[in-house]
Amino acid sequence: MVNLKAGVALVAALAALVACGGTEKAAETPAAGAPRVLKLWHYEGADSAMGKAWAEAVKQFQVTHPGVTVKFEEKAFEQIRQSAGMILNSDEAPDVMEYNKGNASAGLLSKQGLLTDLTPEVTKRGWDKLLSPSIQTTARYDERGVMGAGKWYGVPNYAEYVMVYYNKDAFKKAGVKVPTTFEEFTAALDTFAKAGTTPLAVGGAEYPAQQIFYQLALSKAQRPWVDAFQLYKGKVDFKGPEFRYAADTLADWVKKGYIGKDSAGIKAEDMGVSFIGGKYPILVSGSWWYGRFASEVKDFEWGSFLWPGNTMSAGSSGNIWVVPESAKNKDLAYDFIDITMKKDIQNLLGNSGGIPVAADTAAITDEKSKELIENFNTLSTSDGLAFYPDWPAPGYYDVLVSGVQNLINGTKTSDQVLDEIAAPYEENLADIGN
Known part of the structure; x- marks a missing residue:
């Protein structure tokens, strides 16, 4: 990130x-x-x-x-x-x-x-x-x-990774169990949406929305694709199954009410505050929120889990x-x-x-912290850290913010957005001689 x-x-x-x-x-x-x-x-x-x-x-x-x-x-x-x-x-x-x-x-x-x-x-x-x-x-x-x-x-x-934070009380009230597969995850989103609750707290004006976009791409990806995209060890097809699925699915989640149409203008801080206030039952973002949620969430029990079904998640040092x-x-x-x-x-x-x-791992005594570190170790030891989507090219952060905002707003098609994020990536490759 x-x-x-x-x-x-x-x-x-x-x-x-x-x-x-x-x-x-x-x-x-x-x-x-x-x-x-x-x-x-x-x-x-x-x-x-x-x-x-x-x-x-x-x-x-x-x-x-x-x-x-x-x-x-x-x-x-x-x-x-x-x-x-x-x-x-x-x-x-x-x-x-x-x-x-x-x-x-x-x-x-x-x-x-x-x-x-x-x-x-x-x-x-x-x-x-x-x-x-x-x-x-x-x-x-x-x-x-x-x-x-x-x-x-x-x-x-320190290290970090993207995970799913959830409101345990909201899950219990809605009769939703912690999902272990991607199909169960989308079923949970659907349950909340059909009950009139937008499930995902999203900050489309900054980094959080592009992390969801990347998590969706990673659900269809293997390590060679990540190495090609991040380390230039191969050619990236922006209209291949990885980014295509991410773009189509994100736009579909907005249509189904899993993501609010107003989230394109929401900043990361406002997203986090909305979860702390209990407005949304789910937030997808990085481990850097963990300590803050631990100190500021007062009105409900919360927890976290790895993005279901993925072998890789956004994360790194x-x-x-x-x-x-x-x-x-x-x-x-x-x-x-x-x-x-x-x-x-x-x-x-x-x-x-x-x-x-x-x-010294034996010195980590806080139970929530142990869970956080164990989930990271699960990713790290299985070669599951996929870095962050804005890393490959200078200025790419803003390119992705704009592209994902267009998907949320419905102002551009998936094809148009994929062309939009492919162009500066290819230009950077040319600049560095790849």
């Missing part, structure tokens, strides 16, 4: 985690006696698992680096996504920031020379030993900006720490990243509803 995150602004309390003093590297200060500053950006909500873990990492950094001020700036996912290239090419760049992974995001910035090659630090600090091969895919990019090989330009510090090439305090950035990879920080992340990449 997306994967791609909800664009949630961070609360001021985290921004206030600031301290002053000196570090063991104080001799490297840019001016005699001048205090050093670690400029940090990320866009995780303060109540999210990652937000809690990174807040603790900031505290530990302050203890181990007395004399360094941590300047944390509130950002939103969309804000960073839209302006990263311009900001990182200026003196305003942070020292370390969370950034979206994939060819169209971190890959593009690495190709443009805007990110620091972290390979020496990865080897020196042993981060490569902590991360499984599948998680490392989104950290490494070749000279074309294609993920999976080449130098390390980012460090994943989470977003990655990157160090801009123009960063002024790279050594401090490396130290901060190192702290976020420590077992106690990773364990905190896991017990707060996140998916750690370097935790």
Whole structure:
């Protein structure tokens, strides 16, 4: 994602985690006696698992680096996504920031020379030993900006995947059981729709709707198709059975009342709030919502399950720490990243509803968190992580948002939408020489 995150602004309390003093590297200060500053950006909500873990990492950094001020700036996912290239090419760049992974995001910035090659630090600090091969895919990019090989330009510090969240109380009231097959899933959607309830909370104005589109495509896909689409290891037929089924089915779900016709204009945040408020019984999105639902859903019992019938789902490492090439305090950035990879920080992340990449699994005691991590492991160990649909080409996120909105609104046919999303993909292949 997306994967791609909800664009949630961070609360001021985290921004206030600031301290002053000196570090063991104080001799490297840019001016005699001048205090050093670690400029940090990320866009995780303060109540999210990652937000809690990174807040603790900031505290530990302050203890181990007395004399360094941590300047944390509130950002939103969309804000960073839209302006990263311009900001990182200026003196305003942070020292370390969370950034979206994939060819169209971190890959593009690495190709443009805007990110620091972290390979020496990865080897020196042993981060490569902590991360499984599948998680490392989104950290490494070749000279074309294609993920999976080449130098390390980012460090994943958590994992994520797309799942189905559901309102247990609403399911019980409607007499719907948790589906284990795709046919049972659509039957559940139909039961709610016929009872006058729109079953799916959908945010068509941002990433969530395209994730449903991708899940539908993956229901007809095998690993070679994903590798062709994401890693350019073959030709993709946009009117083949995968994308054809996704487009036709999504449009059909709108007609059947499974997806609201007004959802094309709904943003991810509003989608999440509507589920929290009990308006919709089902929400399809990423594990990054897990911690927030755990803390904010008060009026009903909820749970989650993998998209029924699929052998693959959208998912990967989470977003990655990157160090801009123009960063002024790279050594401090490396130290901060190192702290976020420590077992106690990773364990905190896991017990707060996140998916750690370097935790002690025996230390994860929260039952809901165990379920979340077990479902991820089911995908990860069976080669079921299919990355996110907006990754393959620069600007592809907006292309997919527009295409899926057209399907929801009924303003374009499936053929027209598939042509619309195929064109920039093919143009990107030509640009990189594939």
